Amino acid sequence: MEITFGEYFEYTHHAAAVPARLVAGCEAARHPVVIAGGGPTGLAVALGLANFGVRSVVLEADATVCSGSRAGAFTRRTLEILERFGVIDEVMRTGLRWSTGRTYFGAEEVFAFHMPDDEDQKYPPAISHLQNYIEHCMVQEAERRKDLIDIRWQSRVAGVAQEDGGVRIDVETPAGHYALRGDWLVACDGGRSQVREALGLRMQGRRHEGRYVIIDIRIDTEGLPPGRRCWFDPPSKPGTTLLMYKKPGNMLRFDYQLADGDDEREAMEPERVFAQVNEHLKMLGIDRPWEPVWMSLYRASALTLDSYLHGRVLFAGDAAHLVPIFGVRGMNSAIDDAHNLAWKLALTVQGKAGPGLLESYSTERVYAARENHRFANKSAEFMAPPSAPFKLMRDAVLSLSKAHPWVTSLMNPRQHSAIPLRSSPLHARLASGGAFEAGPAPGDILPECPVQRDGRADFLTGVLGPHFTALHFSETGALPAAVADAIARLAQRVPLKGIAIARSAAAAGARDGVLVDAAGKAFRLYGAQPGTLYLVRPDGHVLARWLQADAPQLEAVLEAVLTPQAEECHV
Amino acid sequence: MSDEELDETYTALCHTLTEAGERHTPLILARLALLLMKQVADAKTVREAIASAADLPPTLNPEATTP
Numbered sequence: 361m362e363i364t365f366g367e368y369f370e371y372t373h374h375a376a377a378v379p380a381r382l383v384a385g386c387e388a389a390r391h392p393v394v395i396a397g398g399g400p401t402g403l404a405v406a407l408g409l410a411n412f413g414v415r416s417v418v419l420e421a422d423a424t425v426c427s428g429s430r431a432g433a434f435t436r437r438t439l440e441i442l443e444r445f446g447v448i449d450e451v452m453r454t455g456l457r458w459s460t461g462r463t464y465f466g467a468e469e470v471f472a473f474h475m476p477d478d479e480d481q482k483y484p485p486a487i488s489h490l491q492n493y494i495e496h497c498m499v500q501e502a503e504r505r506k507d508l509i510d511i512r513w514q515s516r517v518a519g520v521a522q523e524d525g526g527v528r529i530d531v532e533t534p535a536g537h538y539a540l541r542g543d544w545l546v547a548c549d550g551g552r553s554q555v556r557e558a559l560g561l562r563m564q565g566r567r568h569e570g571r572y573v574i575i576d577i578r579i580d581t582e583g584l585p586p587g588r589r590c591w592f593d594p595p596s597k598p599g600t601t602l603l604m605y606k607k608p609g610n611m612l613r614f615d616y617q618l619a620d621g622d623d624e625r626e627a628m629e630p631e632r633v634f635a636q637v638n639e640h641l642k643m644l645g646i647d648r649p650w651e652p653v654w655m656s657l658y659r660a661s662a663l664t665l666d667s668y669l670h671g672r673v674l675f676a677g678d679a680a681h682l683v684p685i686f687g688v689r690g691m692n693s694a695i696d697d698a699h700n701l702a703w704k705l706a707l708t709v710q711g712k713a714g715p716g717l718l719e720s721y722s723t724e725r726v727y728a729a730r731e732n733h734r735f736a737n738k739s740a741e742f743m744a745p746p747s748a749p750f751k752l753m754r755d756a757v758l759s760l761s762k763a764h765p766w767v768t769s770l771m772n773p774r775q776h777s778a779i780p781l782r783s784s785p786l787h788a789r790l791a792s793g794g795a796f797e798a799g800p801a802p803g804d805i806l807p808e809c810p811v812q813r814d815g816r817a818d819f820l821t822g823v824l825g826p827h828f829t830a831l832h833f834s835e836t837g838a839l840p841a842a843v844a845d846a847i848a849r850l851a852q853r854v855p856l857k858g859i860a861i862a863r864s865a866a867a868a869g870a871r872d873g874v875l876v877d878a879a880g881k882a883f884r885l886y887g888a889q890p891g892t893l894y895l896v897r898p899d900g901h902v903l904a905r906w907l908q909a910d911a912p913q914l915e916a917v918l919e920a921v922l923t924p925q926a927e928e929c930h931v
Numbered sequence: 932m933s934d935e936e937l938d939e940t941y942t943a944l945c946h947t948l949t950e951a952g953e954r955h956t957p958l959i960l961a962r963l964a965l966l967l968m969k970q971v972a973d974a975k976t977v978r979e980a981i982a983s984a985a986d987l988p989p990t991l992n993p994e995a996t997t998p
Binding site: 368464468509741746747748749750751752753755759760763764770 | 934937938941942944945948949951953956982986987988
């Protein structure tokens with residue numbers, strides 16, 4: 361049940377087309393990668409592949425970006441990844457930063473959660489934004505890279521067949537039908553994935569209690585605080601839960617729970633929804649005219665496929681897993697999927713890695729989906745208790761929270777953050793070098809840290825890109841000959857950059873590209889000493905680290921990643 | 932007890948109560964209170980906790996929060 365009243369902003373409408381060169385109804389050229397779905401996941405995979413120089417075709421069923429609202433909150437990890445995809449400037453320019461969420465019991469504020477933030481961070485813990493505007497930014501970036509990304513609008517996947525070490529896809533468009541072939545198909549076609557259906561696959565998991573009406577309205581939001589605001593048992597709708605978010609472009613998002621006895625059809629009648637919105641605005645003392653943009657009915661599910669790799673077909677985003685919206689792990693985890701997949705698929709397509717590398721995509725991201733479910737399920741159970749005792753306990757927590765703040769840790773909505781890939785088959789077999797007292801372990805992402813680079817203020821994660829990164833800590837910024845030689849040898853086979861980070865500003869200043877850590881902050885944060893080496897994956901997860909760099913081990917580790925044995929990738 | 936342990940213990944209690952059913956929930960919570968009282972062992976601490984538990988905030992409206 362979904363009603364669209366208007367556009368969030370002026371959409372570009374794209375025409376349908378059929379490729380010029382067809383042989384017996386099939387496109388003559390075979391593509392390295394075909395992506396089903398031009399939403400945020402599919403566009404992210406295409407942009408990620410393009411960073412490695414890999415071409416893709418994106419098949420999108422609609423003529424525009426998503427016309428309804430979907431995700432609304434984007435976390436720091438997602439912003440770091442959007443930087444890699446080349447869209448961060450416009451996203452940050454137009455998004456609303458926030459770091460504090462507020463919880464109310466009745467009309468009274470009982471708890472404010474502050475997401476980790478400090479002056480050393482490049483990005484805020486979260487921003488509020490419109491999913492379809494981020495899609496719009498991604499489409500524009502993809503169009504700038506049209507030598508590598510071919511978006512085909514109004515093109516619906518009608519059939520999928522795995523044949524000849526690849527995939528044949530039937531496509532329907534208003535301009536005609538055709539087939540195309542690809543070496544790989546990435547299914548990013550959402551919760552109702554046609555590809556998943558065509559392969560006869562089913563997601564497993566659970567459905568949650570609690571039905572929610574979601575509505576976006578346009579209203580003057582001047583002076584309203586950004587961030588998540590959550591009411592339990594609000595006077596405007598007693599006995600239920602209500603969420604409100606301020607969004608860019610003078611918009612507000614409401615998610616409110618239906619009471620047990622509410623009929624879904626009646627509850628979704630626009631007049632009734634509008635009256636509920638008015639009731640809540642009145643409670644907040646907001647007396648301003650507004651108009652509806654979109655509304656929908658939602659019930660939380662925590663579902664995933666058991667594997668995201670089926671022959672030559674890969675799954676990502678909602679096509680692979682559904683996560684309850686509480687905790688903002690939907691699109692955020694989809695972007696994580698795309699970032700994890702892009703480098704592995706690129707190296708596979710380019711013949712630089714063995715087939716086991718893609719198995720690790722599935723293993724790592726199925727694990728991440730289950731972790732996301734674990735956190736999001738707790739939030740969903742708190743929002744809509746699945747039984748009377750759950751509700752009794754929740755009300756006990758809410759009523760104690762004002763006088764006994766320790767209890768509020770049970771109310772934290774556990775917002776999305778990067779899932780550490782500690783048990784990944786890619787890291788499990790690797791020897792770690794030395795006892796670190798601090799810093800990211802293999803599987804963690806890099807903690808942010810300000811540094812100087814070529815005389816300018818920069819951030820440590822700024823050195824990441826479509827390549828492995830060997831980050832070497834020293835006093836002067838000179839790489840030891842054995843390490844430099846190993847990097848040079850390896851760089852002939854895979855994209856790999858050696859980056860030096862130096863404590864002595866004077867010595868390092870003479871060398872281009874050296875990160876200067878004059879205050880020793882990065883050294884402390886990474887538990888490093890002169891000679892320490894971190895090897896980082898293209899998606900920013902630490903692959904291995906040595907307190908004292910060891911060139912033969914560096915080579916061995918990268919070798920093990922490029923040619924993992926497939927059977928060891930099953931956990 | 933870490934935040935995560937508190938979280939898991941809380942959820943385990945919710946599941947235990949759910950399995951036992953709403954009818955038995957008050958008795959189970961009363962028995963739990965007695966068992967924890969014995970564990971705490973300090974009468975003053977327990978009396979303070981009783982007072983805190985009984986100090987219901989005015990916002991708590993039992994009519995509205997019962998489905």
